[in-house]
Amino acid sequence: MNLAILLAAVLLLALYSYALGRGRALGQTTGHPSELHSRPGYYGTYTALWSVIPALLVIAIWLMAEGVIVEGLVVASLPQAQQDLPNAQLGLLLNDIRNVASGAFSAEQAEPFVRAAAERYNGLRLTSFIGMAAIAVLLAVIGLYWARRAIDPGLRARNAVERIVMVFLVAASTIAIFTTVGIVLSLLFEAWRFFSQVPFYEFLFGLQWSPQIALRADQVGSSGAFGAVPIFAGTLLISFIAMVVAVPVGLMSAIYMAEYATPKFRSFVKPLLEVLAGIPTVVYGFFAALTVAPQIRGFGESFGLDVASESALAAGLVMGIMIIPFVSSLSDDVISAVPRSLREGSYGMGATKSETIVRVILPAALPGIVGSILLAVSRAIGETMIVVMAAGLAANLTANPFQAVTTVTVQIVTLLVGDQEFDSPKTLAAFALGLVLFFITLCLNVIALHVVRKYREQYD
């Protein structure tokens, strides 16, 4: 609450400095803004940035450092007996102190030294906040004063402002990169812990997947086996079925839309197809589990086939339908991008429309089409909800689409749902699976992007 007021004050100061900087710049002219190097607004922004950025930086750094320092001081003031507690118990104690300090626990029931510490904690935080507010506002005012003094018609305010804007742009773009790096690192470390308990080759080449392990010595029947081959095979099977559905349907609809459909029909149908991509995957999931799977089962039984009620086929079919728009929309764009001159060249030779499509347009668009298919594959491999609901949990190593199989994503979900303990290979296996999955989709995406980029150099 107090922090919000402080931030509001800093921002108000920024508004004021904008007006001040702009006014001062204009005041130094004889009334013509063109005498200034930059437009007046830039001088305002320049002043505002000078006052607000140092203040915000101080607030951010202070807030990050405050917790550690204040807690350190509180711990130092505790009785010696408590200071000597092991780290974990000290943490619990600190938690109690924080709760008492914030009023979440009633202070009467707490031990006296906790109450004293809580008071000290509150006192320190108040002092810290006042200090921070004072320094931030002081810096804002100094920045404002300094920037205001620097303003004269020759000051290159626009260049300075644009440089600062560029710094913000760079920072924004690195956030995504650092997030990715962070995720990969956390996957790597947890997977490393897993591989210190389960051998690498056993995980990659083992044929048995049964991650239930005995939590207590007296449990039986839970040996724990971490051979990931069955679940990667299941993932590949379902993805393969999905691609068998999505590639022909998506490609043909793309060809129809790009080459044959009238513009009116296209503008009507293309958004409709893209709606398919907007349906939440959980909806596809129960569609697969409740509608498609029983149909397939009934259909199979009428032929005397033994179909599991949760089959790879049902999940694959529905997933294929889900990724049709990925294939069709991207391929449509790629096919439409083939230059008109190539079509005319082919027609000019006496080729029919279908000859032109098969012999000129599709070969020219092929790299882009391959790229769209690879993106769809990586989408299929990473898809979770449909397979959770429709494919089952049994880790069967089979190529029979009528049997239940399980996928990497399903296993990750089941491993991490419920009570966890993070020193058991059962839980850590999820990170290893995630790492391998991430690696596979990363490779597919890199290949897809590479192919698409190569395609761009094709004409012109």
Place this chain on the structure above:
Amino acid sequence: MSMTEDSQTPEASTPVETLTTETTPKMIGRDVSVFYADKQALFDVDIDIVEKEVTALIGPSGCGKSTFLRCMNRMNDVIEGCSVTGTISMDDGDIYDPKVDVVQLRARVGMVFQKPNPFPKSIYENVAYGPRIHGLAANKAEMDAIVESSLRRASLWEEVKDRLEQPGTGLSGGQQQRLCIARAIAVEPEVILMDEPCSALDPIATARIEELIHELRENFTIVIVTHSMQQAARVSQKTAFFHLGNLVEYGETEVLFTNPSDERTQGYITGRFG
């Protein structure tokens, strides 16, 4: 080419000179009008294209010369909202007759475009494209022969014979355009239409194409649209001057350039407009 100019009331074109040629005309256009949606781009064009001669179509931008060229192999069919009235006949058969298969027509009337547009395939496959879809070669040896003779006639063979498997898009602009000409003549058309074939090329490449047009004239009837009056004067025997969708004047190239009968032609060739 786009028809951006306002369609104006059709001015009466000067009577077309009757040409006293001993050869029979290869293609005859009568009362040819073209409409893009409801905008008229071409007004009642009458023209006789003479066999084994080069006919140049000249005129300022938007005058309808490319439009007329594209009527001659029904390339305008692929443009939406475009309609053609009047008749264009070739060897006494109307090419707009519903019974005519446009695919066969385009095999007889080939086309070379303004911008070189080789397919993103190998040089060999570019030339073999037409013969392949029309089934002109029975085996690989025959196809090789067709490809070689087409490239030779397009005077490209010596430059590419060692790299037939490389992509046609890797050639220089002038080579690409000669590849497109080789591709067009590989199906043995009777007429070749050229839509400003040199406008994207440098002077040296242009000179080579013009030289080539001279050689091709022995075997093919050629119609060329050009912006360059010097080019028209250099390569053609007949010249047609289009202005605002009308065929203003048509006749022997020498006569048209030295002694035009219409003052609009006079104005254009002396550079007063266009």
